[in-house]
Amino acid sequence: MNRQCMISCHNRVSIGAGCMFGPGVRIFDNNHKFSKDGGVSCALNTGEIIVGNNCWIASDVILLKGTHIGDNCVIGAGCIIDGAIPPSTIVRQKQHLDYQPIYK
16 A cells, blocks of 8 residues: 555455555445435445455556456556456556647
8 A cells, every 4th residue: 555545444345465556546335325305415335345466556546336356457547446347457547638729
């Protein structure tokens, strides 16, 4: 684990052997329940998070409930992961930056 990492565990978080975490990684196996009529409540929905062996979780990654990451994966900086990542996979965020000239 690196600086400013956080684990919020209300169900189960499992981290395999040989994993490395960059700074600012956040792991949440829960979120607040909410509804159209009642808004957000203090009650929680939970699910497990499993990180396989020998994974690199880069800086500022967020792992959400229900995430299962296979062995030998690389999760790139700034990714938000929700779901299954197959073993030996690199996940990276590709975002398009829009550049506009300043006219005034």
